[in-house]
Amino acid sequence: MRFRRSSAATADTDVAEPGRGIELRRVGHRYGDRVVLEGIDLQLTEPRVGVVGANGSGKSTFARLLNGLVVPTEGQVLVDGLDTRTQVRAVRRRVGFVFQDPDAQIVHPTVAEDVAYGLENQGVPPDERAARVAEVLERYGLAGHADHPAHLLSGGQKQLLAIAGVLVMQPARIVFDEPTTLLDLVNARRVAEVIAGLEQQVVVVTHQLDLLDGFDRVLVVDGGRVVEDAPPGPAVAAYRALMERR
Amino acid sequence: MTLALYVPVGSPVHRLPAGVKLLCLAVLAVLLFARPTPTVAGAALVGTLVVGLGVARLPVAVLARQAWALRWFLLVLFVVHALTTDVATGAHTVLRLLTLVLAAAVVTATTRVSEMVRVVERLCAPLRLVGGRPERVGLLIAMALRFIPVLIERADRIRAAQAARGGPPRGVRALRTTVAPLLVQLLQMAHDVSEALDARGADDTPVRRPGRA
Numbered sequence: 001m002r003f004r005r006s007s008a009a010t011a012d013t014d015v016a017e018p019g020r021g022i023e024l025r026r027v028g029h030r031y032g033d034r035v036v037l038e039g040i041d042l043q044l045t046e047p048r049v050g051v052v053g054a055n056g057s058g059k060s061t062f063a064r065l066l067n068g069l070v071v072p073t074e075g076q077v078l079v080d081g082l083d084t085r086t087q088v089r090a091v092r093r094r095v096g097f098v099f100q101d102p103d104a105q106i107v108h109p110t111v112a113e114d115v116a117y118g119l120e121n122q123g124v125p126p127d128e129r130a131a132r133v134a135e136v137l138e139r140y141g142l143a144g145h146a147d148h149p150a151h152l153l154s155g156g157q158k159q160l161l162a163i164a165g166v167l168v169m170q171p172a173r174i175v176f177d178e179p180t181t182l183l184d185l186v187n188a189r190r191v192a193e194v195i196a197g198l199e200q201q202v203v204v205v206t207h208q209l210d211l212l213d214g215f216d217r218v219l220v221v222d223g224g225r226v227v228e229d230a231p232p233g234p235a236v237a238a239y240r241a242l243m244e245r246r
Numbered sequence: 247m248t249l250a251l252y253v254p255v256g257s258p259v260h261r262l263p264a265g266v267k268l269l270c271l272a273v274l275a276v277l278l279f280a281r282p283t284p285t286v287a288g289a290a291l292v293g294t295l296v297v298g299l300g301v302a303r304l305p306v307a308v309l310a311r312q313a314w315a316l317r318w319f320l321l322v323l324f325v326v327h328a329l330t331t332d333v334a335t336g337a338h339t340v341l342r343l344l345t346l347v348l349a350a351a352v353v354t355a356t357t358r359v360s361e362m363v364r365v366v367e368r369l370c371a372p373l374r375l376v377g378g379r380p381e382r383v384g385l386l387i388a389m390a391l392r393f394i395p396v397l398i399e400r401a402d403r404i405r406a407a408q409a410a411r412g413g414p415p416r417g418v419r420a421l422r423t424t425v426a427p428l429l430v431q432l433l434q435m436a437h438d439v440s441e442a443l444d445a446r447g448a449d450d451t452p453v454r455r456p457g458r459a
Contacts, residue, residue, distance in 0.1 A: 069441050089447075097445040104438035107446075109391040110252065113360045121447035147254040147358070151395040165446065 016080035016094065018172065021045035021201070022066055028074035029061055036061045037224045040075070044203065046216035050232065051205040052239050053221035054246075062221060063177045063205045067095035079173070093122070096166035096200075100178040102158035103151075111153070111161055112137065112146040118169040136168040140194065156187025163194060173201040180208050209236050251308065251354040259302035259352070264361035265368070267353045274349050278342045287338060291345040298352040312351040313344060320344060363388050385448070389439075396435075401428050 021044050028038040037058045053059040064070035065077050068084035068091045077084040079091045099105045108114035112133050119129045137143045140160045145153065153161060159179060166174060176195065180188035192211050195202055204211060212218055218235035220228035220242065228238040254260075259267075278290060298304050320340050327336030363384035370380035404427050405413075405420060413423060 064441070067445060069444055092445065092447060097442075099438065099442055099445075101438060103396055104435055105442040105446075107385070107392060107439065107443065108388050109359045113358065113388070114392075116360070118446040147252055149395070150392065151399070169446070 016082055016090065018080050019045075020078065020081050022095075022173065022203070023078040024065065024072075024075065025078070026075040027065065027072045027077060029058075029065065029070065029072045035224055037065075037072070038074075040226055042219070042226065042229070044201075044217070047201050048215040048217070049201075049203045050212040050215045050218040050235075051203065051221060052207070052209065052212070052218060052236070054243065057221045058224040059205045059221045060177055062219075063097075063175050063203065066173075066175050066203060067092050067097050069097065093169070094172045096169060096171035096174040098159075098163055098166055098174065098176045098179050100181050102155075102162035102182075105162040105165065106150045106158060109149055109151075110146075111142055111148055111150055114150055114161060115165050115168050118165060122169065132168050136164045140164045154187070156183055156190060159183060159187065159191055160194070163191070167198075171200060173203070174198065176202065176204045176206070178206055179204065180206065180211060209239075212236065251351065252358055253304055253308055253355045255303050255356075257302045257356065259297060259356045262356075264357045265365045267357055268362070268365055271349055271353050275346055278346060282338070282342070284334075284338050284341070287341045287345055291341060291348070294345055294349045294352060298348065298355070302352060302356050304352065304355050308355050309348050309351055312347055316344070316347060359388055359391055393435075393439075397428075397432065400431050400435075404428055404431070 022042075023044075024040045024042045027040040029036050040062070051059050051062060061070055065072055065084065066079070068077075068088040071077075071085050079094055082090050082094070084091050106114050108117055115133045115136060116129050119132060124132070134143070134146075137146055140163065142157065142161060142164060145157065150158065150161060159182075163179075179195070180191050183191060188208065188211075195204065195211070196214065204215075206212065212232045212235075215232050218228075218230060218232045218239075219226050220235055220239045222242060227242070228235050230238070274290060274294075278287060295309075298309055299306060320343065323343065324336040324340045327339050366387055367380040367384040370378070370383045373380050373383070401424055404424050408420070408423060413420065
């Protein structure tokens with residue numbers, strides 16, 4: 001296991017070009033000798049992008065590249081023209097990230113305090129912070145839980161809280177890493193509805209193929225490469241065929 | 247778990263600044279031990295109950311839970327003092343400690359964690375002079391409160407999984423077999439939490455992380 005802090009500066013010159021979307025240029029990533037991703041050249045401008053792949057295929061690392069949680073060992077990732085290597089602060093303000101396990105994402109003891117956390121980091125004044133927190137809690141049916149301990153929420157409510165904590169920061173794009181994997185059918189449907197209703201560009205990594213209904217583009221990742229890049233119908237068919245050959 | 251005790255009621259006690267409430271608690275603690283008389287302890291207990299139940303309008307159950315959680319400790323304290331000194335001293339010691347715990351519960355139940363954290367951050371402000379970041383101390387406290395119930399839940403889950411496969415559900419052996427898998431889970435969780443903190447703007451420098459696919 002190797003932890004290395006990037007030596008790159010965190011230049012904060014936000015000269016974004018929103019029309020460019022997310023660009024991955026000859027991206028590869030390895031952990032030590034293990035190649036996790038290689039040869040990825042993509043531009044993601046569609047509002048709804050899905051990513052599917054078997055366990056260990058590299059899709060979670062792919063997701064983490066998109067907001068600078070992981071910096072590629074080869075190539076470059078640009079978000080609206082901003083490099084995740086050198087302009088990570090600006091990138092993270094533009095790209096929110098929702099994790100698979102909300103318990104790891106919720107860092108404050110109570111619901112409202114947790115939603116406010118990202119805004120505190122952004123230096124949003126207290127009055128505006130309170131208004132934005134109240135608005136987002138109302139929107140996701142958590143207003144009645146504002147002062148409740150986060151650990152007492154149901155799994156579905158925790159995932160909604162995790163999403164609220166990201167949305168309150170008003171990112172232009174949101175990456176979801178298997179957002180419904182730990183949820184029952186009702187909560188998975190609720191989260192799917194929330195995702196469907198978002199105005200932002202959304203990239204969803206998932207094993208639940210029905211979540212991709214209505215998406216514009218689906219990438220199939222296998223062995224660290226994008227082996228299919230198509231609308232949901234053909235991409236899901238290719239993914240099923242790939243899995244049946246295993 | 248009763249770590250997050252805040253009870254949202256619009257009372258004058260709730261509206262008091264967290265710093266004032268914590269100062270009152272500190273003064274009460276000093277008073278109880280600087281003036282160790284039954285009268286002071288009794289008056290402090292009555293005052294705490296009046297403020298907690300009357301002014302702050304907290305449910306009796308909130309304070310009763312705290313007292314109940316300490317019952318064995320208080321009992322042992324009473325017995326030890328009764329045996330080594332006398333019954334009156336034992337009762338007085340228990341009364342002081344109980345008063346202090348209830349007063350702390352009143353402060354916790356009427357103050358949001360974020361307000362407490364801000365007080366801690368203000369107290370830690372001198373750390374800036376040596377390059378420290380008080381807000382990190384505050385975050386540390388908030389995260390400790392947040393993750394203790396999660397840790398207990400994970401430990402329960404491991405114990406249940408072991409018991410389901412014939413392992414000991416409780417006792418020293420169960421504790422021993424729980425620790426290793428719990429540590430592994432906590433390390434994984436610590437990694438996930440650090441990613442979440444990065445993603446939510448806690449740290450602007452990207453970190454290369456160990457492998458995951």
